[in-house]
Amino acid sequence: MKLLIIEDDINLANTLARRLTKQGFTCEVAHNQSDALLAARKLLPNFILLDMKLGDDNGLALINPLRSLLAQAHIVLLTGFASIATAVEAMRLGANDYLTKPVDMATLLKALNAEPVASVSVSVSVSSAIDDAVMSPERLEWEHIQQVLHSxxxxVSVTARQLNMHRRTLQRKLQKKPVQQ
Incomplete structure (x- = not known):
């Protein structure tokens, strides 16, 4: 089982590689988009762990090229800034799973060993989370900011203008972790 870890945090990438090697994976690590595409062509992995934020780049932009290169690969997107909008976008682009950091090893292994059918259950769980959970005003604001930023x-400057917010205020809000509910 070949696994490509695309993560800009070198320490986290190396830790994941060590732990997943003990679980039977052959791991390769890439820290940016160009290295990731080269490693994907060389290794032809069955599984890909993809960080959403790769330095100044967005990991979502890598899903299409990876999916066209490796149609059968199981892609798991990892993010420290989860939102429903980005989860839906990741699934739409072709990710099989979407996990928030920090992620425990059991959850990660479950996501990696999932069959391709798991992508259906993930998208259902995202939509059911929208229906079942009542969001706090803080979480609702976070989701709205993420949607406007994505559009x-x-x-950030254009988003701040659309939200009638000072750019610096928006930057402070974006640096905070999202509220759980």
């Missing part, structure tokens, strides 16, 4: 291709 502006990550442009």
């Amino acid at each position: 502006n291709n990550g442009n």
Whole structure:
């Protein structure tokens, strides 16, 4: 089982590689988009762990090229800034699973060993989470900011203007972790 870990945090990537090697995976690590595509062509992995934020780049942009290169690979997107909007976007682009950091090893192994059918259950769980959970005003604000930011291709200044918010205030809100509910 070949696994490509695409993570800009070198310590986290090495830790994941060590732990997953003990679980029977042959791991390769890449820290940016260009190295990731080269490693994917060389290794032809069955599984890919993809960080959503790769330095200044967005990991979502890698899903299409990886999916076209490795149609059968199981792609798990990892993020420290989870939102329903990005989860839906990741699934739409072709990710099989979406996990928030920090992730425990049992959850990660479960996501990696899932069959391709698991992508259906993940998207259902995301939509059922929308129906079942009542969001707090803080979480609702976070989701709205993420959607507007995504529609502006990550442009903070334009997003701040659309939200009638000072750019610096928006940057502070984006640096905070999202509220759970």
